[in-house]
Each structure stands twice: as C-alpha cells, then as structure tokens.
Amino acid sequence: MSHKLFLLPGDGIGPEAMAEVRKIIAYMNEAMNTGFETEEGLVGGCAYDAHGSAISEDDMAKAMAADAVLFGAVGGPKWDAVPYEVRPEAGLLRLRKDLELFANLRPAICYPALANASSLKPELVEGLDILIVRELTGGVYFGEPKTIIDLGNGQKRAIDTQVYDTYEIERISSVAFELARTRKNAVCSMEKRNVMKSGVLWNQVVTETHKAKFSDVKLDHMLADAGGMQLVRAPKQFDVIVTDNLFGDMLSDVAAMLTGSLGMLPSASLGAPDAKTGKRKALYEPVHGSAPDIAGQGVANPIAMIASFAMCLRYSFNMVAEADHLEKAIANVLDKGIRTGDIMAEGATRVGTAEMGDAILAEFKSL
Amino acid sequence: MSHKLFLLPGDGIGPEAMAEVRKIIAYMNEAMNTGFETEEGLVGGCAYDAHGSAISEDDMAKAMAADAVLFGAVGGPKWDAVPYEVRPEAGLLRLRKDLELFANLRPAICYPALANASSLKPELVEGLDILIVRELTGGVYFGEPKTIIDLGNGQKRAIDTQVYDTYEIERISSVAFELARTRKNAVCSMEKRNVMKSGVLWNQVVTETHKAKFSDVKLDHMLADAGGMQLVRAPKQFDVIVTDNLFGDMLSDVAAMLTGSLGMLPSASLGAPDAKTGKRKALYEPVHGSAPDIAGQGVANPIAMIASFAMCLRYSFNMVAEADHLEKAIANVLDKGIRTGDIMAEGATRVGTAEMGDAILAEFKSL
Ligand SMILES: CC(C)[C@H](C(=O)O)[C@@H](O)C(=O)O
Numbered sequence: 001m002s003h004k005l006f007l008l009p010g011d012g013i014g015p016e017a018m019a020e021v022r023k024i025i026a027y028m029n030e031a032m033n034t035g036f037e038t039e040e041g042l043v044g045g046c047a048y049d050a051h052g053s054a055i056s057e058d059d060m061a062k063a064m065a066a067d068a069v070l071f072g073a074v075g076g077p078k079w080d081a082v083p084y085e086v087r088p089e090a091g092l093l094r095l096r097k098d099l100e101l102f103a104n105l106r107p108a109i110c111y112p113a114l115a116n117a118s119s120l121k122p123e124l125v126e127g128l129d130i131l132i133v134r135e136l137t138g139g140v141y142f143g144e145p146k147t148i149i150d151l152g153n154g155q156k157r158a159i160d161t162q163v164y165d166t167y168e169i170e171r172i173s174s175v176a177f178e179l180a181r182t183r184k185n186a187v188c189s190m191e192k193r194n195v196m197k198s199g200v201l202w203n204q205v206v207t208e209t210h211k212a213k214f215s216d217v218k219l220d221h222m223l224a225d226a227g228g229m230q231l232v233r234a235p236k237q238f239d240v241i242v243t244d245n246l247f248g249d250m251l252s253d254v255a256a257m258l259t260g261s262l263g264m265l266p267s268a269s270l271g272a273p274d275a276k277t278g279k280r281k282a283l284y285e286p287v288h289g290s291a292p293d294i295a296g297q298g299v300a301n302p303i304a305m306i307a308s309f310a311m312c313l314r315y316s317f318n319m320v321a322e323a324d325h326l327e328k329a330i331a332n333v334l335d336k337g338i339r340t341g342d343i344m345a346e347g348a349t350r351v352g353t354a355e356m357g358d359a360i361l362a363e364f365k366s367l
Numbered sequence: 368m369s370h371k372l373f374l375l376p377g378d379g380i381g382p383e384a385m386a387e388v389r390k391i392i393a394y395m396n397e398a399m400n401t402g403f404e405t406e407e408g409l410v411g412g413c414a415y416d417a418h419g420s421a422i423s424e425d426d427m428a429k430a431m432a433a434d435a436v437l438f439g440a441v442g443g444p445k446w447d448a449v450p451y452e453v454r455p456e457a458g459l460l461r462l463r464k465d466l467e468l469f470a471n472l473r474p475a476i477c478y479p480a481l482a483n484a485s486s487l488k489p490e491l492v493e494g495l496d497i498l499i500v501r502e503l504t505g506g507v508y509f510g511e512p513k514t515i516i517d518l519g520n521g522q523k524r525a526i527d528t529q530v531y532d533t534y535e536i537e538r539i540s541s542v543a544f545e546l547a548r549t550r551k552n553a554v555c556s557m558e559k560r561n562v563m564k565s566g567v568l569w570n571q572v573v574t575e576t577h578k579a580k581f582s583d584v585k586l587d588h589m590l591a592d593a594g595g596m597q598l599v600r601a602p603k604q605f606d607v608i609v610t611d612n613l614f615g616d617m618l619s620d621v622a623a624m625l626t627g628s629l630g631m632l633p634s635a636s637l638g639a640p641d642a643k644t645g646k647r648k649a650l651y652e653p654v655h656g657s658a659p660d661i662a663g664q665g666v667a668n669p670i671a672m673i674a675s676f677a678m679c680l681r682y683s684f685n686m687v688a689e690a691d692h693l694e695k696a697i698a699n700v701l702d703k704g705i706r707t708g709d710i711m712a713e714g715a716t717r718v719g720t721a722e723m724g725d726a727i728l729a730e731f732k733s734l
C-alpha cells in the first residue's frame with residue numbers, strides 16, 4: 001500500500017504551518033516505519049507568481065496521483081487584482097472539482113482549555129462537538145451559467161447558478177448518516193426549501209435516503225437561516241449537520257468561530273471510494289485562511305494544520321490509534337498552557353509556530 | 368395626506384401580536400388625530416385555507432394602494448404539504464416583489480435590559496446597534512430558471528438562479544450609505560466575490576457608488592463567510608451591513624440571535640420613492656416567525672410587531688417623535704421588569720401578550 005502525500009503549503013502562513021507537519025511525518029517514518037513519501041507543489045498566489053495560474057497541470061497530476069493532499073492556505077492582498085480565472089482560490093476550487101472531493105468534513109469542537117476564548121458563554125460551548133458535512137463539488141460554486149454580461153447603458157448582469165442533481169444529494173447525505181452512526185447518531189439537514197427549488201429537492205432526497213438506508217439514525221430538517229440562529233443560540237443541540245456548498249461555507253464558519261478554537265480547526269475533503277481499490281481521493285486543510293498580516297513571522301498557530309494531518313491519518317490511511325494520539329498530543333499541550341499568540345491567555349506560556357510544533361511532537365512521542 | 372394602513376396579521380402568533388398594534392393605532396387616532404385608516408386582509412396559510420392561494424388578488428390590490436402594510440407572520444406545520452406555488456411564504460414573497468420592496472432594513476439592537484439573554488458574553492453585545500440592509504427583490508429568491516427537471520433514471524435536477532443587475536446593487540447600496548450618514552457613517556459590504564460572479568459585480572458597483580456619491584462614508588468589504596464569523600466574534604465592529612437577498616437572510620438571522628432580543632426585532636421593507644409624490648411603498652414585519660407552538664395562547668411577545676409599527680411611523684409617515692416615544696415606551700417597560708415568557712428573567716413580572724401591549728400603550732401615553 002502506497003503512502004504518497006502531496007504537500008501544497010500555498011500562501012501566507014501555509015508554509016510555516018506545513019513545516020510543523022513535516023516534522024511529524026519525518027518522525028513517523030523514522031520511528032514507526034510509516035513509509036510516507038512526500039512531494040511538494042505550488043498553489044494559489046505563489047503558483048500564479050511562478051507560472052500565471054493558480055495551480056499548474058503538473059501539480060494537478062501529482063495531486064490526482066497522491067493518496068492524500070495536504071493543503072495549507074491560499075490568497076492575500078498581493079493578488080487582489082489578478083483576473084478572476086487565476087485568482088488564488090481558483091487553485092483550491094479546481095482541486096476540489098477535479099479530484100471530485102464532494103464531501104467536506106468540518107468538525108467544530110471546543111478544546112476544553114479554550115472554552116473561555118469563545119465569544120459565547122462558556123457553558124454553551126464547553127464540550128461542543130459538531131461535525132458539519134458540507135457538499136463541496138456542486139451548487140452555486142460550479143453551476144453554469146456563471147458570468148457577467150454587458151447589457152449596454154452602463155448596466156451589467158451577473159449570473160450564478162445553483163444546480164443539484166439527485167445523486168449528489170444522495171451521496172453527501174449518505175456520508176453524513178454513516179458518520180452519524182459513529183457519533184451521536186443524529187443528522188440535521190439544512191436548506192431553504194421555502195425559497196429555493198434546490199432546497200425542495202435536497203429535502204426530498206435526504207428524506208428518501210434516510211428512509212431507504214439509514215432509518216436507525218435520527219433525522220431533522222431545519223431552514224438554513226434558522227439553523228444559523230440555532231447554532232448561535234444552542235450549538236450543543238447538533239451532532240452532524242449536512243448542507244450544501246454555499247450554506248456549508250457560511251454555517252461552518254459560524255460554527256468554527258463559536259468554538260473559540262478557530263485557529264485550531266481542521267477539515268477533510270473526500271471523494272467517493274474507488275470501485276476497485278476502495279480508496280478515496282482526499283485533501284486535508286485547516287479551516288483558517290492564509291493570514292497574510294502575520295505571515296513569515298513565525299508566530300502562526302500550526303495546530304489546525306497538524307489536526308488536519310491527524311484527519312489524514314484517520315481517513316486516508318486508517319491509522320486510527322496514531323490519529324487519536326496526535327489529537328491527544330494537541331489537547332495535552334494546550335492543557336499545559338502552551339499557546340501561540342492567537343490563543344494566548346493569562347498565565348499561559350507564549351510560543352511561536354516552531355515551538356508549538358515541537359511541543360506537540362514531543363508529546364506525541366511520549367504517548 | 369392619506370394614512371392608509373393595510374394589516375395582514377397572517378398565521379400563528381401574527382393575529383395576537385397585531386391586536387396590540389391596533390390598540391396603539393386606535394389611541395393615536397383618538398388622542399393625536401393621526402387619521403390612520405385600517406383595512407385587514409389574509410396572507411399565508413389562512414389565505415390558502417380561505418381561497419387556495421397565499422394572498423388574493425383583491426388583497427394584493429389593497430396592499431398596492433396602501434401607504435404602508437403591517438405584516439404579522441406566515442406558515443405553520445398545517446401547511447407543510449401544500450404545493451410550492453401556494454405555500455404560505457409565497458404570499459410574503461409576492462408582496463415583496465410586486466410592491467418592489469427592494470430595501471429590507473433589519474436593525475439588530477440589544478435592549479440593555481436583555482444583554483444577559485444573549486448567548487454571547489454580555490460585554491460583546493451590550494449597546495449593540497447594527498443595521499443590516501438586505502436586498503430583497505433580487506438574487507436567488509427570484510432569478511429564473513428556478514425549477515426541478517426530471518432527468519429520467521430516478522434522477523432529478525434542481526436549479527435556482529442568482530441574478531443581479533448593476534441598478535439593483537446601486538440602489539440598495541445607496542440606501543445603505545444614506546442610512547449610514549444618519550448613524551456612525553460606516554458601511555460594510557458582504558459578498559462572495561472569490562466564488563460568485565454576482566459577488567464580483569456587487570463589489571464593483573458598491574465601490575463605484577461609494578466613489579461617485581458617498582465618499583464621506585467609511586466603506587469596507589468582507590467575504591460573507593468571514594462576515595458571519597466576525598458577527599459572532601465582535602459584532603460591535605459593524606454599523607451598517609449591506610448584502611444580497613440570501614446572504615442577508617442568513618446574516619440578519621445570526622445578527623438577530625446575537626442580540627438576545629430576537630422576539631423583539633422589527634424590520635422595514637421599502638420601495639423606491641415615487642417620482643411624483645416621493646412616497647415609498649413599504650411593509651413592516653417582525654423578524655420572528657409565526658411560532659405555531661405557542662399560537663392562540665395569549666403568551667406571544669408583541670414587541671417586535673409594535674417596534675415594526677414604530678418603524679412605520681418613522682419611515683412611512685415621518686412621525687419621528689412618535690416613533691421615538693413608542694421605542695422609548697418599549698425600553699421603559701422592559702426596564703420595569705415586565706416580561707413575556709420568551710424573555711422572562713429572575714425577579715421579573717411575567718405577563719401575556721395583551722398585558723404587554725397594554726403596558727407599552729400606558730407608557731406611550733405617559734411620554
Ligand atoms: C477560499 C474559498 C474559495 C473557500 C470557499 O468558499 O469554499 C473557503 O471559504 C472555504 O470555506 O474553504
């Protein structure tokens with residue numbers, strides 16, 4: 001079994017965070033014989049600077065051939081004015097689309113040591129553990145037409161198209177139901193069926209999929225706007241939330257911010273299992289962005305990137321114990337009061353990116 | 368000058384809340400000679416029950432002829448299975464579209480007496496006063512095609528279309544800039560220009576409108592997902608937020624919930640000033656829904672409906688002092704510890720819908 005990792009650190013704090021994951025990979029190869037092979041490519045603004053597109057064909061081919069892609073972050077003010085087609089985000093969107101990574105898993109957990117960092121009252125977020133399952137290759141992100149037309153008279157018309165087919169809703173809701181079975185066995189599906197036809201179809205297909213194959217799982221439906229409210233009011237009412245690409249973008253960001261652990265949250269984007277090998281294409285990525293304001297200073301928090309690698313161990317290589325240990329190492333380091341600037345608290349020890357990575361690695365070794 | 372009010376109480380708690388506004392109208396006519404003429408119609412589920420559509424042509428004509436429409440709430444489980452075209456929400460959407468109510472004003476304020484009711488830490492919401500200006504007649508709510516196609520093989524395809532023209536973005540951002548001038552003079556525009564062409568055009572037109580006519584106002588741009596995060600993290604950073612129909616739906620609900628005052632928040636939906644008379648068509652509506660679970664029990668909170676009437680006094684009839692007094696009456700009653708069940712607190716006096724309405728009216732009379 002091959003263990004090919006393709007690293008795309010990207011822009012901003014991406015490379016600094018990725019360097020800490022490299023240390024963990026090196027350790028695992030040496031001490032645990034994991035045999036990870038790594039290659040590295042360019043994505044986002046740095047790719048644009050190098051060759052005028054947000055990801056090269058060569059790097060796309062490497063991503064397609066890899067067992068898993070580790071992705072840092074893309075974008076920054078430097079590329080605000082580049083043409084829409086080659087803007088930094090286009091690299092990420094192409095990876096999602098061409099690798100058919102339709103299932104985006106975004107855990108929103110509250111690290112106990114950080115409950116006070118949330119803007120919510122601590123009792124509302126202590127112990128919070130939600131999993132948002134976001135559809136990632138459909139909807140308004142990719143539907144056609146997607147264009148701006150010149151109508152003359154100084155008027156333009158912009159069009160985006162939200163499209164969902166039955167099979168897309170069926171496969172993403174199946175992922176949500178399956179994951180719910182490994183958790184608290186409850187799924188809440190969110191859409192705007194009172195306004196959108198895609199919401200009507202979404203609601204129908206989720207209901208049918210549930211009835212046909214997952215009737216042991218508790219299923220609720222909520223309008224997406226009410227869902228946003230309920231996330232703020234009482235987030236612990238949720239276990240798994242399944243929703244479309246755009247609502248997932250909004251709702252997972254709100255949920256992430258609620259935890260007070262934004263700089264620490266990972267994500268996994270998975271494809272369908274291959275018919276022959278059963279392997280899923282996969283990309284792992286921190287939820288935070290490229291944070292250009294603090295890039296290059298060695299102060300960024302590498303935890304989300306490391307936690308994304310833990311998800312990679314779990315979902316791409318079935319290294320469940322290793323993933324558990326790595327996650328535990330992160331929690332322990334936080335419990336010891338070791339903090340980067342973004343999560344600094346009174347009485348804690350402030351460290352930089354590399355020190356945080358080293359502390360987690362040391363803890364990981366000891367477990 | 369005519370003072371024609373068309374009342375559409377709708378479903379659920381709508382009629383109970385509207386009854387309290389009727390008391391205030393009656394008092395104003397008697398004591399202040401305001402000459403309000405009221406007529407009442409049906410909208411939503413009750414209209415469907417009466418004549419099979421979510422609003423009749425006759426009531427639409429009355430809404431068009433009125434100086435202002437007061438709207439309660441629509442919907443409830445009773446109508447969950449009615450056809451999409453005649454579902455309760457269709458009545459509200461038709462009113463917005465046919466009256467061309469493109470500017471939806473949603474204040475998110477935190478009543479001082481209720482700062483503790485928020486799920487956010489009190490210091491983050493005390494004194495909060497945001498105005499969300501939501502585009503209300505365009506975008507994915509109304510764009511065509513909007514349909515579900517049968518593809519055969521058990522597959523369906525749902526399509527919704529997000530469309531924005533230059534003039535639509537120009538007029539809504541002008542409203543936002545004008546209102547900002549009466550407040551803290553700052554506008555934050557939110558879209559997803561990194562993914563949506565409508566976001567690209569939105570950003571351009573807001574920027575141009577600002578440059579051409581409102582360069583004295585502070586303007587920022589934020590991606591809508593980041594905007595949702597920032598609302599949760601530090602809501603007081605915002606003054607006026609301007610955004611499209613769907614993002615406005617999501618973001619205004621999140622903002623409303625943050626305040627802890629959800630059951631108390633009003634909204635105004637305004638059209639363009641008439642070329643001859645300068646009058647705007649207008650509809651005033653509480654942000655909360657029809658709350659079917661507590662309907663008919665006389666326990667609903669009428670404050671959002673009464674505060675919506677205060678917005679009506681301000682925006683449709685330029686009765687600024689009266690609007691100020693009515694808002695002050697609400698705040699005073701809350702300060703006295705008079706509460707409906709939804710905002711009950713220790714040591715407060717629990718009252719029903721009618722008693723709350725009476726208390727506000729008594730306070731209003733005394734100011
Ligand atoms: C960078 C951007 C294109 C992306 C998205 O909108 O999906 C990001 O916000 C995310 O949530 O991963």
Ligand SMILES: CC(C)[C@H](C(=O)O)[C@@H](O)C(=O)O
Nearest residue numbers: 192194195225456459460616
């Ligand atoms: C009832 C529904 C159609 C409506 C909307 O989506 O606009 C509501 O959520 C609102 O925000 O006024």
